[in-house]
Amino acid sequence: MLSISDYHYDLPDARIARYPLAERDASKLLEWRDGVIVHHVFRDLPELLTGNETLFFNNTKVIPARMYFRKPTGGLIEVFLLEPVVPHLVELAMRSTQAVEYRCMVGNLKRWAEGSTLERSLGDTTLRVTLLDKASMYVRFEWDDARMPVAKIIELAGEIPIPPYLNRDAEALDAQRYQTVYSKKEGAVAAPTAGLHFTPAVLERLAAKGIGLEELTLHVSAGTFNPVKAENALEHPMHSEQIVLRRQTLEKLVASEKIVAVGTTSMRTLESVYWFGVQLLQNPDAAFDIGQQTAIKPYHGTLPDRSTALKAVLDCFQRRGLEELYGSTQIYLVPGCQFHVCDALITNFHQPGSTLMLLVAAFTGGNYWRKIYQAALDGDYRFLSYGDSSLLWRGV
Template structure:
């Protein structure tokens, strides 16, 4: 397809600081819900969601779990060094595997106060786990790449246990505050399972066990995917040419059961959050990749979906190609990476609707929202501002239909 020229200024809007939700509401499902269908806008609350979804809906959500990715060390001089985990490097790049490692691991990181961390200097911290004092060591092995090796003195302890016991919740920078005790549970969905995200899939923060019970009583089905959200989700677009914006690769995992459910489902498919959308659309393009004979690596490049093609397979053809690949290789889930960039001009292949929060101006997520709402996105956002909706991670929600 012809990639349209994108003027970033068309995707900016003024977001007053007072509209950014700095803290979560007392009740998750008490948030406002802006419902947009066929151009009509309704102002409701999230607890109304079960009434808005048809009984034949398949709800797809991201079950990633946020890890306390900010690790704080102190030099003997007292200088504070903050290490923010980004992507695993060794002994594996597979997030679920490295989290369970019981031997030294190396991560790509962001480092606060890096100038004070001398080459060859080993930082040490003490972590309390089950009454034991574990010494966690950090060594900067590549300053340019910000690669840090972590080691510890108990082979029975997994890396995830150390992170959970000692790390700080990686709140988004725009909240401009330190995490508190409440954030440890509230900056996490009630259905989070698989550790590895450094940012929450925030559309899911509104769900409660009571909401799920009402959805199930109505007959609404559920499916899970996993996308480990990276710190790149907070990166504003700075490139004059939006298409040159670097999309950070994020790791995804999808089970055979979920793919079979997507294939057999006849009703509406609604994604919970932009992370679920990116996962589902990446799954579709992996099937296309297999059908086009372009290799069997599940890796979706930033603009792969926009390549010129004589024809594009149907959703069922694509998903069947993925299932055939899994059957041939005897695997029950597929692990991949995606940089997929969704912007106006893109045609959704896997979803009929999206549950999502309100996003930062000039961000890749605003482009994704504009792909659903069209040019009307700015009017809808302005109405949300006028009606005092709360914005960003701890803010209110919306249900948008394509």
């Protein structure tokens, strides 16, 4: 039993950051290390690191996943892209110049008949969407111009899907600010928000100090906002997200001395890679598919250390002749879990009783998360996606 009530705290509405600061790196930064809290400004980050760290960034790019269509009768239908069905891989779907199918959330679903098609003009092409299956909300997207990939069609038709707890419509500034400066790989429907504080200047100063800067990809899904409804948090169904792991990233990961995850999505990716290595040591033909219970269930035997598990993944790349590997993860990191890869985490301040709150509590150990969050509340920190940041070192 893991009571979600134990991971709630009182978050005043006024402390939720509705908009970003004018300067990304002007946000506050709370550092927690060995039970001690120190307050900084985010642009101080390079001075807080010694030089033997490697930061791992999630380079996914948020797509304008929310679209609106008018029925011939005038009714408005909202279509929110969740995950591709055909083709299944996010990166293949983004590059496709042919019809694709997505699982969606549909607003005003009862007024959209199954099998019917809605159209919308996008300048030189017309986008047609067909509701294939009302129960599963599968939608097919087709357009006229075979030179245009899906990513471009979505850019023309959609708007950036800012988090629901901001309680406002997306505005022009969100197209830029709800995106990291290093985003590259289209496919996410939510931002890896820990990275929103980084600027080119901060990245340059980190590199000048000899700190490693590496990128990985986890396409953040809307499931990141799913509330934990079960009182026993272990009964919560964890969402699945797609990962792209590149050989170069893995080689740097194996060689890294201190590993800092920039955001919970990077942490979930890195810890998933460890568990993939564990699976490969047992079965060299294992698929990169990490289940919800992987990090929770008791492991029979002695777990390999970080180096052994990561080298098993690198051996897999070499054996299979791969430069990149596609995988998926439902990894659920909750109090009681061990962390095998990450030494530190850069992250924002999260919603009470969320899966991200559980992750922070697990990483810092004991009940330290309450001390950290109370210090942030007392220090007038801004919370959630557009809020302030923290640098948390792994607890014991």
